[in-house]
Amino acid sequence: MIVLVPVSRFRVTYEVAAGRPFSQLERMILTAIQQGTSALDELQEIFQVHRRLLIEGLLTLTQAGWLALGGPGREGFVLTSEGREAAGSDRPPSTTAVSSRRAFVVMERLTGGLISNDEVRFVTKRDLDRVWGQTQRLSPEVSDNRLDEGQVQHLLPRKQGEWVRWIGPIDMMSKDTHWLPVNVDLAAGSVVGLPDGWLARLRPTIVDEATRFAESLTEDGRRCTWKVGGPRRFPVADTVDRDALRIPAVGWQVALTEDDFHFTGDDHERLLAAALEEAGSSVLVASAFANAGKLEALRSHFEVTLKRGVSIDLLWGYTGDGSADGRETVEWMRRLAYSAKRDGLKGVIRFNKVPSGSHAKLLLCDGASGSWACVGSYNWLSAFVGSRGGNRPGNVSVRISEPGAVAALARCAAALWSAAESEVLTSTGDRWRRIAADLDMAASRSDLATTNATIRLILDREHEVLLREWSRTAQHRLLVASHRLGAPCETRLISAGVERSVGFSFDVLYGRVDLDEASLARIAELIGKTGGILRHVPEFHGKALVSDASACVTSYNFLSADPFATAKNARELGIVIDGAEPAEWLWSRLRKNLPTGEELVPGAWRA
Numbered sequence: 001m002i003v004l005v006p007v008s009r010f011r012v013t014y015e016v017a018a019g020r021p022f023s024q025l026e027r028m029i030l031t032a033i034q035q036g037t038s039a040l041d042e043l044q045e046i047f048q049v050h051r052r053l054l055i056e057g058l059l060t061l062t063q064a065g066w067l068a069l070g071g072p073g074r075e076g077f078v079l080t081s082e083g084r085e086a087a088g089s090d091r092p093p094s095t096t097a098v099s100s101r102r103a104f105v106v107m108e109r110l111t112g113g114l115i116s117n118d119e120v121r122f123v124t125k126r127d128l129d130r131v132w133g134q135t136q137r138l139s140p141e142v143s144d145n146r147l148d149e150g151q152v153q154h155l156l157p158r159k160q161g162e163w164v165r166w167i168g169p170i171d172m173m174s175k176d177t178h179w180l181p182v183n184v185d186l187a188a189g190s191v192v193g194l195p196d197g198w199l200a201r202l203r204p205t206i207v208d209e210a211t212r213f214a215e216s217l218t219e220d221g222r223r224c225t226w227k228v229g230g231p232r233r234f235p236v237a238d239t240v241d242r243d244a245l246r247i248p249a250v251g252w253q254v255a256l257t258e259d260d261f262h263f264t265g266d267d268h269e270r271l272l273a274a275a276l277e278e279a280g281s282s283v284l285v286a287s288a289f290a291n292a293g294k295l296e297a298l299r300s301h302f303e304v305t306l307k308r309g310v311s312i313d314l315l316w317g318y319t320g321d322g323s324a325d326g327r328e329t330v331e332w333m334r335r336l337a338y339s340a341k342r343d344g345l346k347g348v349i350r351f352n353k354v355p356s357g358s359h360a361k362l363l364l365c366d367g368a369s370g371s372w373a374c375v376g377s378y379n380w381l382s383a384f385v386g387s388r389g390g391n392r393p394g395n396v397s398v399r400i401s402e403p404g405a406v407a408a409l410a411r412c413a414a415a416l417w418s419a420a421e422s423e424v425l426t427s428t429g430d431r432w433r434r435i436a437a438d439l440d441m442a443a444s445r446s447d448l449a450t451t452n453a454t455i456r457l458i459l460d461r462e463h464e465v466l467l468r469e470w471s472r473t474a475q476h477r478l479l480v481a482s483h484r485l486g487a488p489c490e491t492r493l494i495s496a497g498v499e500r501s502v503g504f505s506f507d508v509l510y511g512r513v514d515l516d517e518a519s520l521a522r523i524a525e526l527i528g529k530t531g532g533i534l535r536h537v538p539e540f541h542g543k544a545l546v547s548d549a550s551a552c553v554t555s556y557n558f559l560s561a562d563p564f565a566t567a568k569n570a571r572e573l574g575i576v577i578d579g580a581e582p583a584e585w586l587w588s589r590l591r592k593n594l595p596t597g598e599e600l601v602p603g604a605w606r607a
Contacts, residue, residue, distance in 0.1 A: 004179040006109040015166040019096035038076025109140035134221035148415035157245035163440035193228035201465040251456035263393035278367035286362040289320030290381035292332040309346030317358040353422035360573035396542035404443030410436035453579025463556040471495035479546040485510040486560030506532030511540035549580040
């Protein structure tokens with residue numbers, strides 16, 4: 001039978017850049033020639049370096065069009081008009097070339113998955129005219145009509161050596177117009193025609209829907225099939241053709257250590273203090289909640305950071321001060337911004353004036369020794385440590401310093417900031433976009449010698465897909481940690497009931513429950529029948545997922561619905577880590593070192 005998946009097409013305009021900034025030596029050569037030095041021997045006497053290095057620098061400056069050889073009466077090296085302009089500029093000279101491009105991405109409307117336009121073959125109703133009456137059309141579940149740069153950045157083609165400089169605008173080109181036709185064989189449980197990138201996330205849904213509606217089709221309709229064409233593809237990421245457009249491989253190779261994972265309140269507070277202390281020009285703190293009490297506790301750190309001329313950007317998602325609109329929190333931030341300006345502090349503090357609706361927790365810092373980010377479950381602007389157990393492992397976060405990954409997180413931060421109703425026209429998002437472009441440029445030249453994991457970003461609804469996939473495919477262990485246990489958990493854990501090998505370990509941890517006693521008992525029974533243990537850990541706020549050799553650290557509550565009734569705008573942010581060693585660290589800490597909780601599975605059900 002033919003099943004039609006609703007899809008929408010989006011056009012993305014973006015800029016890419018190629019080249020490199022001049023080295024410090026090349027900048028000094030430019031300045032020396034501007035001040036009258038004109039001969040190679042004079043340059044060697046000034047800089048006391050090998051002539052080869054000076055010749056390479058001179059060639060680079062000449063090729064950039066900034067240096068030339070003078071004529072009679074002005075022998076030696078001279079600056080061109082462009083060279084004089086570059087030497088007098090405050091910005092570092094660079095050979096970077098920028099070009100504008102457009103790309104198309106396709107969103108499937110069942111779970112919101114995105115893919116490159118050239119990875120999928122979609123059709124219109126006119127193309128299906130012959131079989132339209134014999135198809136089963138699935139209803140859209142995703143109503144969002146907007147995408148941001150954080151969602152599409154990994155799907156933008158570029159040449160080898162290029163990096164993304166800017167993304168936007170992103171325009172929706174179609175809705176309720178295009179369909180992805182797939183052939184479903186219910187007897188075999190097979191789906192033919194899905195792109196590889198959508199197979200895991202869509203196959204179970206398509207099979208379930210096809211089974212439900214099969215009886216409404218005629219016999220001819222159930223036997224009808226569609227000729228599926230193969231997708232057009234860009235060259236693979238390791239192509240040797242530098243001029244070929246390619247979509248970079250998903251993820252970044254990193255070298256993580258145990259110290260990069262943070263669990264206690266004290267750990268997170270030390271990390272926040274370090275970010276404010278190390279930041280060279282900008283630091284961003286994104287927290288689902290903010291309240292004036294926690295902000296007051298951070299005042300001294302904020303003031304010292306502002307005194308150094310660093311910009312502080314505070315993004316909060318929901319009110320945490322008891323008011324309907326976060327009025328007390330906003331007033332506190334306004335007073336700090338006013339006092340900073342009155343006292344002549346060089347830095348500026350910026351904040352959103354209305355709730356952003358984002359549940360993401362993110363710390364970004366452009367430190368002197370390199371930019372880094374921290375992603376996880378900790379509410380930086382509302383969580384108190386104090387006397388309530390700062391050493392208790394109640395959260396899970398991971399620190400990332402790989403430039404490409406931090407660049408991607410900076411773009412996500414820019415998108416979150418610009419999506420806040422009060423911040424649409426502010427320049428804060430643009431500043432983080434520029435930081436992201438600089439980090440992308442650095443990432444294009446970085447090469448780690450030793451790595452132990454591959455990381456990638458995961459956003460919003462992708463978390464539910466990840467939980468379903470890992471619940472179905474995990475062979476040796478599965479751990480689900482969720483701050484809240486809510487109504488959707490039974491549906492989301494149903495995939496964990498597949499048959500496993502002997503010795504399979506299954507743990508579910510939660511801190512709060514939004515279920516009645518009967519529902520909780522039913523969930524405990526479901527987990528128990530798979531040999532698992534459901535454990536209540538009071539005040540546990542972590543959100544994490546650990547499978548065989550992979551882990552996910554995130555802001556997303558895997559086992560609850562959106563608790564704040566903002567599902568349309570709620571934004572979630574996580575890091576997926578593929579690597580046996582980091583997965584083992586996280587597994588051990590969460591499973592063995594948490595305080596003893598209440599196990600809700602009768603002993604007879606345990607594996």
